[in-house]
Amino acid sequence: MTTELESVSDFRERARIWLRDNMPPATASSELKADSEEAWDRARQLQRILYDGGFAGICFPSEYGGLGLTPAHQKAFTKESVGYELPLILNVPTLAICAATLVDIGTDEQKRAHLPAVLKGEEVLVQFLSEPNGGSDLAGLTTRAERDGDRWLLNGSKIWSSGAYAADYGLCLARTNWDVPKHRGLTLFLVPVHAPGVTIQRIKQVTGSTEFCQEFFDDVSLPLEAVLGEVDAGWEAASRLLNHERAALGGTSPYISGATPHMGAEAVSLVELAKATGQWEDSRVREDIGEARAMNVVRDQLIAHVTRSIISGALPPSAGSITRLFSAENACLQTDMAVRIAGSIAATQAPGDPVDTEKVGLDYLFRAAWSLAGGSTEMARNVISERVLGMPREYAADRDVPFNQVKRGR
Template sequence: MSISVEEFRVSAKAWLADNMPRIEDRDPTLDDPENDTASWNRTRELQKMLWNGGFAGIAFPSEYGGLGLTPEHQRAFNAESRPYELPFRINIPTLSICAATILDMGSEQQKRDRIGGALRGDELMVQFLSEPRGGSDLAGVTTRAERDGDVWILNGAKIWSSGAYAADYGLCLVRTDWSVPKHAGLTMFLVPVHADGVTIRRIRQVNGSTEFCEEFFDDVMLPADAVVGEVNGGWAVASRQLYWERTSMGGGSPYVSGVGRGVAPAASRPLTDLARSVGRLDDVKVRELIGESRANHLVQAALITRVGAGLAGGHLPGPSASMTRLFHAETDWRDSDIRLEIAGSAAVTGPTGEVGELFLNRQAGSLGGGSTEMARNVISERVLGMPREPAADRDVPFKDVKQGRA
């Protein structure tokens, strides 16, 4: 497909106006945590609408269901799509992390099946990375897979998987060799979420949401073609996955269906509207806060553009994506604080009570996609070249690494 960015923009603008629902007409009950299943069903429906209209997977290669266009074409579509209801919940992690990782590291069949399934709105994907006992040491996973003839038998547990209950497949990092150092004995698998032996439990958060899940794998049978990349080469796949996670959390992914992450309305509502609703729009201090937020978002947009260009042109190393991820977290944090300061006591009462609920979930921005502390470590060590922190388990066979209490 050959079309200029401007021609594509004009085409997208006309199609969106004729086919996609306006954001102001969106059913507000879909934002209720208790109505989560309906929200996911709506996400699939909207993605199918994009697919049928020829605007799904704009920057994904055409052989896997996309349009084969550039990130600039995707950004043009994003700009025109802002007034419309779009399937934002499919962006993270299905399209911008999981499908992007499979595009880079998966087999031809995995690319055709999983990327195509996601773009059609038929499938959702999730990440099975963190473990209950693992903390931030992703390479220290103990969920294991053992070969039994032509199949692998999976056992263990994962946690903090966003939307796992609604997904169809999960990218699952497990240990397949205990005789080598921790990074060398890992393998990435594509696990059918609802396969026999997989148990999913939803975790209720302080704001009432049950989006996060924990998973238990009991003798789950996986075929050989479930391996993504190479056996015992899972760290290379995980590293690429983390790159796309940081890129998407920072707002720089070219593989999304419109701009947005499916965040709560309170997080996207203009601060001027909030200030006006509580009668403080003329307050000089409030205007300064609104200006501060605006400046942060302008800097964030410029940072995304600069880092994205640097990564695409090879001028910046891959870990530089952590810079956009870190700044995104800091901006989200500050916005939550500013909203609370503007709303005052109204943050927990009346129509602006959602501001207080949003503040309860404030820390999420510093944890999703890896903690801000991890992002700072990545930037310091892998971008700035500062000395790495010492690690007692480096180059030690994982079976000899002490687990749990000494």
């Protein structure tokens, strides 16, 4: 495995040869449903191939199984990997969010126990953050962990956890102190998904996918070393995790490997769609395609600028909310344009139709999710205004009030 910092050009050439000789074409798993067990098994296998070949965890520390290289090396590999099958479903949340958070706040023992396993495809990590009654107020959560001698007992419920059914561990934010304001009494835990007392239910969406899950915790016993970061300092830990989440969804994360569309924005080629439906010569359609293309160019330039600025320190890590917000808005525009061009066949796909528009219709049904994934776009605007632009914080009636005194609806 690479231990010395080789030049980006040498690394890219080595990656080009290795990919050609070792990775199957991208069409190899095209028939697998993204939320199927087969897709996750395949992703684990591909991740192991990357690890054995010396191309897993390019920006992860070398002492924990990564390569310890730069975002430029990762970008070079991603460009070379276009056209090859890669374990893209492991990017979010396992690699770019959960494993990245482990790098930041995990103990040496936690990093050595989990990061090599993640990079080998042996462990899948997910997030246990949102709650059924929580909305966007993450700090107002009520899932609780209580100290019981040399262990913690976890009780409560989480929801909208992507891929939890296929995971091994979840990063779970729970309340450990009710006598202090809500942000000060939280702790982040590393929870074994298959531990006694953990129940996972899959949620069927309007698209038919069952990617999202709800979890129930009933006296789940956790060892003291399951704490990530410090006890009652879970908000600081969660803030790091959320920075990684925004970076992943906004396209600025150095831990994502392989070419993947930004929030679904390029799932369908508008040019191919226009030609297949006989509208390529329509000036209105061509203007729509031009607008969509311009937005993608702006997105790519924005991602590059924000990434450089965060790395140089010119912008704080929370600036990832800028690209997260823009990518969400752009994803909706791209999806709307696709439906506008496809017309009624976006909803009436049938065998023998001139173009496969099923993806167009499903993307449109799912479009609202892009304004929620990684925190709502409204929350992203708050983060930008308060943490990037330095504007005054939004008023909150429960600020500095002990959580056990905060009035909550039933």
